[in-house]
Amino acid sequence: MSANLDKTYNHHDVERRWSSAHWESEGIYEAESRNVTDGGKKPYTVLMPPPNVTGSLTLGHVLNHTLQDIFIRYQRMSGREALWLPGTDHAGIATQTVVEKKLRAQGISRYDLGRKEFLDHVWQWREEYGGLILRQLRTLGISCDWRRNLFTMDQSASKAVRHTFIRLYRDGLIYRGKRIINWCPVSQTALSDEEVIMKSRKDKLVYVRYPLANREGEYITIATVRPETILADVAIAVNPDDPRYAGLIGEYAVVPVAGRHVPIIADDYVDRQFGTGALKITPAHDPNDFDVAARHNLPVLSVVGRDGKMTDEFGYAGMDRFDAREKIITDLDNRGNLVRVEDYEHNVGYSERADVVVEPYLSEQWFVRMEPLAEKALQAVNDGGVRFHPSHWINTYRHWMENIRDWCISRQLWWGHRIPAWYDQEGNIWVSESYEEACHLAGTDKLVQDEDVLDTWFSSWLWPLTTLGWEGGQEANDDLQAFYPTDTLVTGPDIIFFWVARMIMAGLYFRGDVPFRDVYFTSIIRDMKGRKLSKSLGNSPDPLKVMETYGTDALRFTIVYIAPLGQDVLFGEEKCEFGRNFATKIWNATRLVFIQREKVFGSMKSFEDAYRIFSPDQTLLSDAQRWILGRYHTVLAAYHKAFSQFRLNDITRLIYDFFRSDYCDWYLETLKIELACKEDEQEKRHAVMLAVSLLEGILQVLHPVMPFITEELWHHILERSEHESIARSDMPRSDEHWTGESVQDRFSPVMNVISEARSLRAVFGVPNDMKAGLVLGVPDKEKRDVFSANSQYVTEMTGCMLEVADGSLERPPHSASSVVDGNELFMPLEGLISFDKEIARLEKELGNVSSYVKKMEKKLANKGFTDNAPPDVVEGERAKLQEARNNLEKLQTNLSVLCE
RNA sequence: GGGUGAUUAGCUCAGUUGGUUAGAGCGCUACCUUGACAUGGUAGAGGUCAGAGGUUCGACUCCUCUAUCACCCACCA
Numbered sequence: 001m002s003a004n005l006d007k008t009y010n011h012h013d014v015e016r017r018w019s020s021a022h023w024e025s026e027g028i029y030e031a032e033s034r035n036v037t038d039g040g041k042k043p044y045t046v047l048m049p050p051p052n053v054t055g056s057l058t059l060g061h062v063l064n065h066t067l068q069d070i071f072i073r074y075q076r077m078s079g080r081e082a083l084w085l086p087g088t089d090h091a092g093i094a095t096q097t098v099v100e101k102k103l104r105a106q107g108i109s110r111y112d113l114g115r116k117e118f119l120d121h122v123w124q125w126r127e128e129y130g131g132l133i134l135r136q137l138r139t140l141g142i143s144c145d146w147r148r149n150l151f152t153m154d155q156s157a158s159k160a161v162r163h164t165f166i167r168l169y170r171d172g173l174i175y176r177g178k179r180i181i182n183w184c185p186v187s188q189t190a191l192s193d194e195e196v197i198m199k200s201r202k203d204k205l206v207y208v209r210y211p212l213a214n215r216e217g218e219y220i221t222i223a224t225v226r227p228e229t230i231l232a233d234v235a236i237a238v239n240p241d242d243p244r245y246a247g248l249i250g251e252y253a254v255v256p257v258a259g260r261h262v263p264i265i266a267d268d269y270v271d272r273q274f275g276t277g278a279l280k281i282t283p284a285h286d287p288n289d290f291d292v293a294a295r296h297n298l299p300v301l302s303v304v305g306r307d308g309k310m311t312d313e314f315g316y317a318g319m320d321r322f323d324a325r326e327k328i329i330t331d332l333d334n335r336g337n338l339v340r341v342e343d344y345e346h347n348v349g350y351s352e353r354a355d356v357v358v359e360p361y362l363s364e365q366w367f368v369r370m371e372p373l374a375e376k377a378l379q380a381v382n383d384g385g386v387r388f389h390p391s392h393w394i395n396t397y398r399h400w401m402e403n404i405r406d407w408c409i410s411r412q413l414w415w416g417h418r419i420p421a422w423y424d425q426e427g428n429i430w431v432s433e434s435y436e437e438a439c440h441l442a443g444t445d446k447l448v449q450d451e452d453v454l455d456t457w458f459s460s461w462l463w464p465l466t467t468l469g470w471e472g473g474q475e476a477n478d479d480l481q482a483f484y485p486t487d488t489l490v491t492g493p494d495i496i497f498f499w500v501a502r503m504i505m506a507g508l509y510f511r512g513d514v515p516f517r518d519v520y521f522t523s524i525i526r527d528m529k530g531r532k533l534s535k536s537l538g539n540s541p542d543p544l545k546v547m548e549t550y551g552t553d554a555l556r557f558t559i560v561y562i563a564p565l566g567q568d569v570l571f572g573e574e575k576c577e578f579g580r581n582f583a584t585k586i587w588n589a590t591r592l593v594f595i596q597r598e599k600v601f602g603s604m605k606s607f608e609d610a611y612r613i614f615s616p617d618q619t620l621l622s623d624a625q626r627w628i629l630g631r632y633h634t635v636l637a638a639y640h641k642a643f644s645q646f647r648l649n650d651i652t653r654l655i656y657d658f659f660r661s662d663y664c665d666w667y668l669e670t671l672k673i674e675l676a677c678k679e680d681e682q683e684k685r686h687a688v689m690l691a692v693s694l695l696e697g698i699l700q701v702l703h704p705v706m707p708f709i710t711e712e713l714w715h716h717i718l719e720r721s722e723h724e725s726i727a728r729s730d731m732p733r734s735d736e737h738w739t740g741e742s743v744q745d746r747f748s749p750v751m752n753v754i755s756e757a758r759s760l761r762a763v764f765g766v767p768n769d770m771k772a773g774l775v776l777g778v779p780d781k782e783k784r785d786v787f788s789a790n791s792q793y794v795t796e797m798t799g800c801m802l803e804v805a806d807g808s809l810e811r812p813p814h815s816a817s818s819v820v821d822g823n824e825l826f827m828p829l830e831g832l833i834s835f836d837k838e839i840a841r842l843e844k845e846l847g848n849v850s851s852y853v854k855k856m857e858k859k860l861a862n863k864g865f866t867d868n869a870p871p872d873v874v875e876g877e878r879a880k881l882q883e884a885r886n887n888l889e890k891l892q893t894n895l896s897v898l899c900e
Numbered sequence: 901g902g903g904u905g906a907u908u909a910g911c912u913c914a915g916u917u918g919g920u921u922a923g924a925g926c927g928c929u930a931c932c933u934u935g936a937c938a939u940g941g942u943a944g945a946g947g948u949c950a951g952a953g954g955u956u957c958g959a960c961u962c963c964u965c966u967a968u969c970a971c972c973c974a975c976c977a
Contacts, residue, residue, distance in 0.1 A: 005936095392905075567906080595935080
């Protein structure tokens with residue numbers, strides 16, 4: 001028999017044997033559109049959130065991709081054409097930064113190289129290092145269709161980007177305009193609002209007085225946190241209803257240092273309560289001021305450049321904006337303009353990537369008009385066309401959609417999709433697919449292409465379409481036809497605006513249908529102290545190391561087990577002991593089953609022949625076997641239900657509890673006894689096959705979570721070729737026959753007696769090697785027969801000879817006693833019994849039961865309860881009371897005997 | 901300033917439409933290694949379910965308020 005297992009489980013061997021590379025060559029994970037269109041099988045599609053090419057594997061990826069893999073494997077085993085689309089994202093700023101840094105180490109700047117040569121370097125870098133994250137993900141055992149791997153800068157995806165840009169431009173949804181945008185002085189590019197992180201920051205609120213131009217000795221005082229921008233002031237604004245300043249409106253103030261005369265204007269925007277109620281207006285450096293200035297036809301002056309350094313001619317030029325701030329406070333003080341300085345804590349926008357304070361910056365940028373897109377995308381979610389799990393994220397989504405602002409999509413970078421717009425010498429804009437086409441449209445070949453590239457998310461929002469081969473046209477290819485819309489998107493709630501919402505917009509706009517049906521928002525992983533995982537804190541375990549130490553299956557199982565839907569997760573790598581121990585347990589339990597199989601069947605061949613046609617035979621089933629079949633099918637039903645509710649941590653709990661408690665601790669123990677005691681060969685063979693078939697089912701339901709060990713063990717169930725995979729086997733379904741009301745559970749009472757007897761042994765310290773006696777009084781004839789039929793299990797599992805008597809038995813002398821399911825259980829303990837201990841034990845139990853009885857009596861005496869509660873509930877409570885009274889009576893009798 | 905989530909055993913968490921004497925894992929205590937497994941087994945200790953009201957015959961579960969923590973959104977300088 002070749003099928004026996006090594007004594008110890010070695011996850012390295014198993015993971016190597018059933019690696020991603022192995023299955024890629026077998027094509028196990030590939031999906032075909034023709035299987036959908038021809039056969040009519042309902043497909044199931046998952047879209048991988050493309051990791052950044054610069055990325056390396058984090059625990060966030062592990063959780064995210066494990067969940068996706070679980071969904072896809074479950075559906076694949078459920079018979080659907082399951083397609084998981086992988087890919088990577090070019091990640092504009094991140095990648096460009098990495099390559100620039102590398103070049104800088106060699107003393108080269110990107111400007112030395114020029115645009116084209118620099119991009120060659122980036123592509124080369126991507127060739128060398130860009131595949132890392134996908135290789136790492138493969139070690140996780142994820143089952144993507146790798147043939148369809150897409151990079152957001154691939155030709156087809158780039159074509160789609162150009163086409164969608166052109167279409168939105170022609171539809172009037174993309175425009176170019178001079179606006180105040182968020183500027184990152186480090187990356188030196190515009191950012192979208194979403195790329196700005198608000199952080200609390202301690203600053204100074206500086207009160208500055210401006211002399212009035214025409215009133216000698218009079219001043220108006222303003223408060224600002226950015227005194228360095230005073231140099232670009234174009235007005236002072238006050239609230240029109242503010243009596244303090246009513247007389248000053250229309251006057252002029254002199255800007256300190258700059259000496260410029262600026263008007264004092266009235267605008268509702270000004271809050272009378274804040275500061276002095278007078279606000280300096282600096283349109284180039286504050287979006288609100290920009291609006292105010294626009295309303296009052298004021299000029300726009302700028303004193304901070306794209307590198308965050310001062311550009312003015314008042315002696316600050318070239319200074320960093322924060323240094324200039326310090327200096328101007330001193331200068332204002334020297335000139336007698338400084339009134340006072342207060343500590344002030346407020347929220348300031350930081351660049352997501354570079355982590356520096358963003359500069360509101362006036363520049364020409366491209367924008368997407370979002371309102372028309374948002375309207376439909378909001379409706380799709382409100383109508384349930386897209387469902388969120390957990391659903392409370394709808395509130396966040398709705399709020400963003402209802403307050404949406406235009407999306408700044410141009411970036412002053414080189415790495416990315418270049419904006420397909422050309423300018424002629426008059427400055428007219430020609431948006432088109434190519435230079436040639438633009439020339440044709442413009443009627444000249446003197447065109448210059450826009451220097452900027454598009455926001456990375458401008459390609460990401462097309463991901464559901466581009467991964468299926470869409471290039472921006474109206475036509476649909478086979479893949480789109482078959483697999484769009486996709487089914488489940490698994491992603492973090494942190495990119496709900498960046499990505500999820502925009503994909504919904506793009507899907508609806510370009511294809512007229514939502515891009516996915518369900519969105520599963522993953523947990524955020526934190527360390528054991530609840531802090532976010534970060535490189536700088538050093539609290540981020542390396543998943544590859546964790547997999548190496550504990551096993552990939554162990555990591556996958558553990559992380560799903562501890563990650564409930566919609567809750568943060570506290571992770572420490574030692575938690576993986578849990579998953580590792582479980583894997584070991586599975587291995588060992590399987591060994592037991594196989595050892596028994598070998599004993600009974602001798603050769604694998606004779607087992608296989610019988611097993612292939614096996615189904616449980618009613619006439620051969622023991623009570624224990626009926627019980628485990630009932631449990632198995634109950635758990636299966638709950639398992640499938642949990643999947644339909646996206647409760648993946650539930651499925652791990654279900655399997656864990658069932659396997660450990662029911663299958664191993666109880667059922668396998670009964671199996672040993674049955675095989676040891678049964679004479680009949682047919683019964684033995686039947687028992688083994690049942691054990692194997694249950695095990696096979698367990699391996700299958702566990703396979704989506706622990707793909708490696710289940711694959712390995714499944715190949716030992718029968719002799720299967722290495723081309724076959726459990727991933728393509730049929731997921732077991734729950735059979736109501738075994739869970740229905742008519743299937744009587746005769747084994748649980750036996751289990752209860754066993755537990756109680758073990759407890760008595762433990763409490764009284766009965767030595768392990770001492771065979772004790774056990775007497776069970778069962779008044780009910782039918783029940784008595786059940787215990788008699790199963791007495792062997794009790795005897796074997798407790799080390800106590802069980803004697804089943806009727807209800808009229810006498811209490812054996814010197815015995816410990818207990819009541820189990822209304823039946824009296826005695827354990828004669830001549831010489832071992834401590835009367836004090838027994839009395840204490842019985843008294844404690846008596847106390848519990850009598851207070852319970854009182855509680856129940858009170859409940860049932862309450863007319864409100866008996867009248868209002870459903871009859872079956874009342875009936876149930878009556879039965880409980882009856883049983884408790886019965887127990888109480890017996891406990892009292894036993895106690896009184898002892899106390900005599 | 902708005903919004904969301906959390907608060908259950910020493911620790912980490914389950915508890916699915918209100919009816920269980922409130923569960924698990926880890927940790928702890930006791931006992932148990934001659935064939936599945938000590939990465940294990942058996943038994944046990946340990947909780948006024950954050951607090952206060954309310955709805956109900958009945959609340960860990962529903963409502964209101966409070967406290968603490970976390971996160972998201974927000975153009976008052």
